[in-house]
Amino acid sequence: MSFPASHKTVFVLDHGPFFAESCEHPVDYDVVALSKTRSTGFIPLAPFCKSLWTCSVESVLEYCRVVYDIFPQGKLITVVASDTQARPLNTWSQDNQNTAQLMPALANLGPLRSSKNMDASIMNGLSAAVELLTEGTDYQLVAQTLMNEDGAEEKVVNRGRIICLTSVKSESHGDMLTEYVRDTITQQNKTVLAGDSDNSLLPIAQCDLTLINILPTNKESGIKDRSPASMSPYLTAEVHSAKAGRHLANKLSVIAQKHYDLAITTVTGIPMKEEQNAMSSANYDVELLHLKEAHSELRKLEAIMNNQPEPEPSNTMVISTKGPVATVTKSPESNTILLKWCQPRSSSVELLHCMGAYRVSPVGVNSRPSVCLTNFLLNGRQVMLEQPRKSGTKVISHMLASHGGEIFLHCLTTARSSLEDPPSISEGCGGRVTDYRITDFGEFMKENRLAPCQPTPETEEEPPIERAKAQLERMTRHWPMVIGDTIIFNMPSHLDPLPTLITKLVLTEDEVLECKKAMYHVVGMETRNEPLPVPTMGSRGKGPKRDEHYRQMWSELEVLVRAHSNTSPAHEKILQCLLDCRKPPGDEAGKMATKRAAEKANVKVERSEVEAIETQPAWPESERISGADIKPGIPKENVRGASDQPPLKKQKMFAGDVIGKPKAGPQSLLTLWSNRINSIHSKRHVEFAGRQEATGKVAELYPNLMREEKESTNGEVKKERTS
Template identity: 50%
Template sequence: MSYPVEHKTVFVLDKGPLFARSCKQSIEYDVMSKTKTPGIIPAAPIMKSMWTCNVETLIEYMRVVFDIFPAKRMIRVVVGDEVLNEWQQKDQNIQQVMLALGQAGPPEPKSKEDENVVRGLTQAVQVLCELTPLQQELDRDLIHNKGRIICLTTAKSESQMRAFEECVSDAILQHNQLAEDSDSMLPISHCELVLIHVTPVGDETKITERQSREISSYLNGEVHVTQSGKFLYNKLIQLVQSHYGLSSTTVTGIPMKEEQNASSSANYDVELLHPSQAHDDLMKSAHSDGLVIASKEGLPTESVTLKWCTPKSNIVELQYCTCAARITPVDVNSRPSSCLTNFLLSGRAVMLEQPRKSGTKVISHMLASHGGEIFIHAINTARSLLEDPPSISEGCGGRVTDYRINDFKEFMKENRLAPALPEMMTTGTNYLNRAKTHLERMSRFWPLVIGETIIFNMASHIDPLPTIIVKEKLDDEDVLECQKAIYHVVGMETRNEPLPSSSAGPRGKGPKRDEQYKQMWAELESLIRAHADSSPQHQRVLECLLKCKKPTDDARSSPKKTKEEKSEKDPSTDQSYAWHELDRFQKMTEKEKQEMNKSEGGASSAKKARLSTDETQFKTKAGAGNLLSLWTDRIKSVHSKRHVEFSGRAQSDGNQAELYQNLNKQLQENSGMEVSTSSQKGMGIQKKM
């Protein structure tokens, strides 16, 4: 069991004579000089000492930690070789530390240089070896003791900084040896050393900053360089955010009345610090762009901007939240921070929305107090985890509603994951990859919507083919079962049995039966082909399907077309039809025969000529002595009896008749030319009948 590094923090303050100097940053306090009244001499500027700046930044660091983490985060202060407070909860407060600092007093400017920093670092290592109340509750043999040392000092050179690091490393090694034989001390398993080199404002320094590096197996060290005054404050606030995982939120647009004019109001901004978990949902979403800005308090950090909304008096009506964390203002003494704090402590809640240029506002956070402490609540902008999922079976607005919900439930049961047993971890098999492979094989062909499938709606007819075909390996019995299912579908198509309709038309009519079978065969082939490469047995099932599918394609043609093709290929059909027509004609009465003759008497000679040509062709094809020739002769005799012969053919002596005979006579009379009989025949228009 181990607490994090931030569980134990020790501050070491350098009380050397250099910190008795001025920080060289003046304090504005003369209000009268701003009125520019003549005759008033401005007051002399006041500057804090570097020791005062160190104490103020230390108190601000402790205030932020104690406001957000009232327990489990402890800080002790060491000045020289004197420890100002203990790990007990009663000493973990700012009042106790300020009282002890007042008793210690400021450094003497004329005091001699001494080794107070070295003694302070050694004392800090000893303090880290002591047990906190939380560590005393645990078994000391199982505790990993971790901590952090922050030293505010001024070094003359880089070698002196390295000497400080070596001092801490040697002290940890010595105290770990002592802690092994002591019941009241714990050996240090890991320590972070933060050395902050502080100089007066405007002075140059020869010390360079260094990022965190490993000094030994149990010690990491880093060096920071900063100026005193406001710069030191900004550096400590930046460090407290990185040490304790804090984030910043700037509340903008806070309405507040002016001090000079109570009738008017203005908008102010307040920057708050809190654990970074309050921004987790915001950073995961795609709405964080444009919300992160630079700190308005001048800190070298970034802040998330949220806008003030109308306060809500009834907290019960507010939305649910996913995270609640304590907050503390960055500038606790400013008027906007004080007004916001008092407003929240009065029992009111403030909603915070994400500032957007367009669209509806999104309320993502809320400020409210509980038991005298102010919390920031992260409101989930997505669907609540406590709500029931939306019903996909009751859609509106044209949404898809016919999902295969029950089938998907079974699909999830067949592909669920479970923790691996201890004996399975020693086999060397990657069960996660095997589960992914199984899921990929099961989902190669799996329609989501009922209207997009036929074979999964007729499971009783093709079972167990869909269940067997998704297996990784098949045996001969599985192949036989799949073939039986395919043959059963072939029998259904032969008997012309209806299939379950996958989709209905605009008037409620589904596709035609032949189209249904065509879609069913295509879908069944897609299912089997998706797994055909798994094994040779899968390929045998696909070959069986293709063999059974080919004749069904020919059988799926229309019955009318089949009869026509059969009549063209089989002459016996024509002979049967001829005998049937002959029997029907002989059974007719005389009146029916006359009516039939009248209806057929208006046929044109060209049609009869084609009929005679067809008869000749049929006769040639069928032969001279077959039944077809007898029938055609019979039909020809019937037509000849009721047909009136063309007068030109009746008067001509052959198959040619001269047309427009009077035309040549008129030409001879008009021109007076004699035309021979041969030329007349040549100019005459002849037509072969």
């Protein structure tokens, strides 16, 4: 198990003689001198300056306060004061992780005295910090115990961080401190690995060293800041310089945001009454620290508006109010958004769609606006925060509320809430698409409902949830959402039960025959030129022709069957039958195979469907009949699709008998229909010789009787009128 570097942090404070000097930043503490009611002749007290040690202690305590407020557990901090020896002020125990424990320990150190601390060295504290990092915390020891119970031989991955506040005299001095920490870690790891008896010590896998060079405000640093750089496989070091006073506090605040991935929300426009004049009010701003995840939705929204990819979580952002919506700009040392105060909510009866809640900590905890806002929230009130806009309706994206004495920043969704009434499907929430398969989707949900399952030996081998996922995957391999995107799902009376059976995991022989029967039925429909139930919602004009509808239907049916063809051999048989039905008529082997398969399956189909299997499989009109496919005994000019067939216009002008010569002049509708029927029948069999009017030979009626009469009358035939 791996622990991050933020799990353990060791502060090393330089308690040497240099930090007894003044920070050269004067502080006015005489409040009477600043008031307007002071009497004349009043002599104000002179301002004073804090020592470098006091500035360091205050900054470290602010760092610890922010971490303890946002992370009540799991983020541990230990403080070590270094002078003639290392003085740890607390331990890794969770009971010692609070400012109430650190402040008395720092006060007991006493003031700095130059005469007693001449032999003080920061290396004592750095050595003690490395030893503290090798000590396992309660969380790490519990994880190590669980790993040992599971039979794992490796140890917990131990990472940590050392923040040293000292005075770095030169570049070489900083390099010397870094090398000392590197060598100490190497030696300490060897000691830990050699001592197998003590299981509470863990080798250091990674250590982040941060050196902060502190100097008075009237001096300039001669050391350049260094970005994090790898010094060894176990150590990464960086150097910063900061002036004492408020500059040091701001520096540690920025470092805390980087170490714990924090961000700042500035609540602007908070109405507060003036302290001196209760009748008037003014607007104030309060900065709140929290996890950066609370800004993730705003970053996504900004990326979508700018047509840019989503920013990385490690990027720092600042929200400005230029434009109709809050815009995000990059900043080197800040991660802040600006949200506007809304009227507070008096009660929390109404439920809100909350996507996350994050603990907050005020940046300026002792400022009057922060104290007023904190007390306001702790009294049970809620504050809604909106994105600042110059136009349009307001968008409420966050909410401040207190739970159990802790203040949380709630992220609210800006889209339609699931707690509201769902929109009507007729309103077209998906744009202009309104022909959704609502009824089919309702049946789909009923077929895939989950139910509790008692554990059995079968469920242990394959959990029921995995079977449910597999079934859902099979049933959605081809499932159009819109009526206009499908043909086969709009003709259930013709194709059933093929769409339902094809999604099953195992098919029986009878079910395979049912699927084949459905495909043969569709072949017969195409032969009879029956129209398909094609949806016309949203279409204009006549649309594609009937042959195009059948081509689309066969293509979609092949997509459905092919998506499930690898499920079992039975599914492959259905796919093969479909491909045989779609073969061109020139493929005699394919036609005969399809016919034999239908006969073998004892599928009861109509005569027209059998003829369709033999003569007209589902294929485009232009490819159905070629010169080589004309049956013997049928004249070439009598076959539709022959190369010498007259165009459509000539057929209408000379719409006579197709078998005989075309008659000139206009023809009646009955004649046109009779010619078409005769043409269709002529392609199915060879006409009887007695009915072939095209040859000019008409079969005689009663030829034997006429011959006998002719012989009896010596060649004279009596003409009789027959009715």
